[in-house]
Amino acid sequence: MSSTTDLLHSIEAAGAGLTLAELLVKHPAIARRTAQRTIAKLIASGQVIGQGEGRARRYYAADHQPGVSHLSGRVDHFPDFIPVSADSQDILAYIDQPVEARKPVGYQHDFLDSYLPNKTWYLSESLRRQLHKMGRTLDRTEPAGTYSRAILSRLLIDLSWASSHLEGNTYSRLDTRELIEQGKAAYGKAAVETQMILNHKTAIELLVENVDSADFSRYTIMNLHSALAENLLANPADEGRIRQHAVDIGKSVYRPLSTPQQIESVLDAMLNKANQIQDPFEQSFFIMVHLPYLQPFADINKRTSRLAANLPLFRANLCPLTFLDVPEQAYSRATLGVYEMTRVELLRDLYVWAYERSTQEYLAIKQDLAEPDPLRLAWRDFIRQTIFGVVTQPDAEPFSTIQQAVIEQVPEHDRPKVQALVIEELRRLHEGVLARYGLRPSEYHSWKAVHRN
Numbered sequence: 001m002s003s004t005t006d007l008l009h010s011i012e013a014a015g016a017g018l019t020l021a022e023l024l025v026k027h028p029a030i031a032r033r034t035a036q037r038t039i040a041k042l043i044a045s046g047q048v049i050g051q052g053e054g055r056a057r058r059y060y061a062a063d064h065q066p067g068v069s070h071l072s073g074r075v076d077h078f079p080d081f082i083p084v085s086a087d088s089q090d091i092l093a094y095i096d097q098p099v100e101a102r103k104p105v106g107y108q109h110d111f112l113d114s115y116l117p118n119k120t121w122y123l124s125e126s127l128r129r130q131l132h133k134m135g136r137t138l139d140r141t142e143p144a145g146t147y148s149r150a151i152l153s154r155l156l157i158d159l160s161w162a163s164s165h166l167e168g169n170t171y172s173r174l175d176t177r178e179l180i181e182q183g184k185a186a187y188g189k190a191a192v193e194t195q196m197i198l199n200h201k202t203a204i205e206l207l208v209e210n211v212d213s214a215d216f217s218r219y220t221i222m223n224l225h226s227a228l229a230e231n232l233l234a235n236p237a238d239e240g241r242i243r244q245h246a247v248d249i250g251k252s253v254y255r256p257l258s259t260p261q262q263i264e265s266v267l268d269a270m271l272n273k274a275n276q277i278q279d280p281f282e283q284s285f286f287i288m289v290h291l292p293y294l295q296p297f298a299d300i301n302k303r304t305s306r307l308a309a310n311l312p313l314f315r316a317n318l319c320p321l322t323f324l325d326v327p328e329q330a331y332s333r334a335t336l337g338v339y340e341m342t343r344v345e346l347l348r349d350l351y352v353w354a355y356e357r358s359t360q361e362y363l364a365i366k367q368d369l370a371e372p373d374p375l376r377l378a379w380r381d382f383i384r385q386t387i388f389g390v391v392t393q394p395d396a397e398p399f400s401t402i403q404q405a406v407i408e409q410v411p412e413h414d415r416p417k418v419q420a421l422v423i424e425e426l427r428r429l430h431e432g433v434l435a436r437y438g439l440r441p442s443e444y445h446s447w448k449a450v451h452r453n
Contacts, residue, residue, distance in 0.1 A: 003030050004038050008061075011048055016170065017058035019190055050250065051328075052168030054232050054299045055192040078333050078346075082353045087345040091337040102340060104253040111342040112269060112290060117276035122285050122344050127352065131281045134359045135318035143377060145211030148314040151362065152208055155320055156180050158361070160200035162323040163306050166331055169193045183431055195231050203227035203307050205435040211314045216274040216287065218267070220311075225297050225304045238298040242267070247295055251332075254339035256295040267296050280312035284321065285344075285351055287311075293338050302335065319359045326354045379418050382409060386422050387429065387437045394447040398426060 010026050011018055018026075023035060030038075039059060042048035050059050078084070078092055094102065114120070123131070137147045148155065161176035171179070171193055175186035180201050185194045206227050207214060214220045226240030233239055246258035257263050270290050277283040291305035310320050323331075334347035376383070386405045390398045406419045429437075434444055 003027070003034055004042065006030070007035060007038050008042060008047060011042075011059050012061040014060075017051070017060040019055065019058050019192065021055065021192065022190065023059070054234075056167050056169060056190075056196055056232070058168050078330050079327050082327075082330055082350060084349045085345055087343070088337075088349050091341060091343050091346045092333060094341060095333050095336045099251060099253060102253045104255065105340055106255050107257045107266075107294070108342050109266070111293070112266065112273070115273060115286070117273050118278055121282060122289065122348060123279075123282050127348075128279055128281050131352065131355060132318070134356055135281075135313065137317055137319055137362075142317055143212075144315045144317070145208060146377070147317040148208045148211060148310075148320065151320075152205075153181075154362075155208075155322070156201050156204055158322040158324055159204055159307070159310070159320065160197050162326065163200055163303055164193070164196045166306075166323060166326065166328050167196065167303065168328075169196055171197055181432060192232065199228045199230050199232065200303075200307075202230070202435055207307060207311055208314060209436055211311070214311060216271045216283075216308070216311070218271065221267075221271065221291070221296075221304065221308060224307060225300060228303050228307070229297070229300045233299055235298070241298075242296055243298050245298070247298065249295075249339060252336055252339055254336075256293075263294065263296050266294055270294060280316040280318060283312040284309040285348065288351065289338055289344050289347060292335055293342075319355075319362050321351075321355050322358045322361065323354055324361055325357050326350070373421075375414070375417055376421055379410070379414075379421065382418070383422050383425055384437050387425055388439060390426060391429070391437070391439055391443055391447045394450040398451065399423070402426070 006027055007023060007030070010023060014022075020032070020035060020039070023039075024030065024032060027035070039048060039050070042059075043050055047062050048059050049062050050057050052058055077096065084092070121128075157173070157177045157180055160180065161171065161173050164171060164176075171186055171189060175189070176197055178184045179186065179194065179197055203224055206224065210220075222240040229239040238244075242260050242264055244260055247256060249256070257266065274283060274286055274290075277286055288305050288309045291308060292301045295301050297304065306321075306323060313320055330350050334350045337343045337346040382405075386402055389405065390396070390401050393401065402419060402422050406415050406422070410418045429444070431441060431444065434441060
């Protein structure tokens with residue numbers, strides 16, 4: 001049998017689809033490049049469809065019934081239960097045409113150039129008022145990031161699962177919870193899916209822990225991408241680095257910029273405008289529109305934009321946008337409307353619907369949140385640095401290290417309480433919170449081996 005026939009038969013036999021890595025395990029005699037070329041031909045011939053990005057991309061046997069999704073068996077169109085405007089209907093009418101009927105288009109510089117922060121609005125004033133009313137959680141005088149820190153354990157699960165699900169990840173919400181809280185990978189799942197979830201967890205913690213200082217800078221965006229991309233890109237050098245080559249967008253006629261110098265220049269202009277936007281929702285939506293449109297990275301652009309879109313909400317103590325229950329069919333069409341038409345109406349309608357879903361999920365827990373400990377908040381950086389110092393010096397006596405740090409940095413009247421806080425944090429230290437202190441698992445295990453009691 002030929003490699004084409006072998007691969008096609010395996011894909012047809014796998015109802016849940018197969019990744020390239022899984023296909024290569026089944027067919028070790030077929031070289032990776034040969035398999036990639038063969039799959040590309042099968043997709044071009046309509047016998048196979050691909051869904052997802054990077055290593056998480058899965059391949060399914062094409063169903064010859066038109067308009068049927070193979071992941072869910074549902075009709076593959078923008079869901080009827082999400083209300084859309086007449087303008088959005090126009091976008092759908094164009095995007096739902098076959099690729100061959102849509103006009104190839106490149107990056108449109110005027111799309112960004114014509115946007116004037118705080119004068120141009122993608123979200124109308126009435127819509128912004130509605131979003132603020134839905135998302136309000138705390139008194140505006142609370143320090144930035146207070147709410148996101150209070151709900152962090154829930155946020156890690158919801159946002160990691162929902163954002164990964166939009167990329168074809170098959171982890172369930174319960175699987176995701178067990179992985180994040182207990183470090184237990186789901187049985188039968190590909191390693192790439194586990195890695196994707198854990199990368200989301202790290203990236204969300206990075207945002208929440210640095211919410212006071214993070215802005216829309218290259219540093220923030222590149223480190224966010226690096227966290228999301230760890231161990232998922234074919235070339236690890238692409239993690240957190242400006243794209244060095246041209247890319248194609250699957251199922252789209254849009255061709256992004258291909259020269260690194262151009263990408264860097266537009267990225268700087270985009271981030272400069274983002275930082276000037278005063279309304280957190282407009283700022284959030286602007287990033288969701290323009291970061292994927294630019295495609296500054298080799299892959300994982302949409303994931304980066306989904307998490308970056310939460311930064312203004314975290315800073316303003318607003319309910320997060322978790323993307324819970326957002327259908328992939330809706331999200332992909334909304335982004336295609338931006339890519340191919342530079343039209344934001346469909347993505348805007350989806351954003352508002354998705355945000356309302358997120359706030360509904362979090363309404364119940366808003367009332368139950370404990371008030372943040374003001375002393376813990378005031379000494380948060382000190383506590384984090386002291387825990388880091390204790391764990392990275394396993395041969396030192398922990399209590400002495402803590403006591404010395406308290407004497408050197410804490411005013412006398414606060415010393416007993418701050419010292420008690422640090423000791424309490426150290427006692428509760430476990431693998432699930434290491435990123436908070438900038439610790440690696442190896443450092444934690446080395447310390448535990450010395451201080452088992």
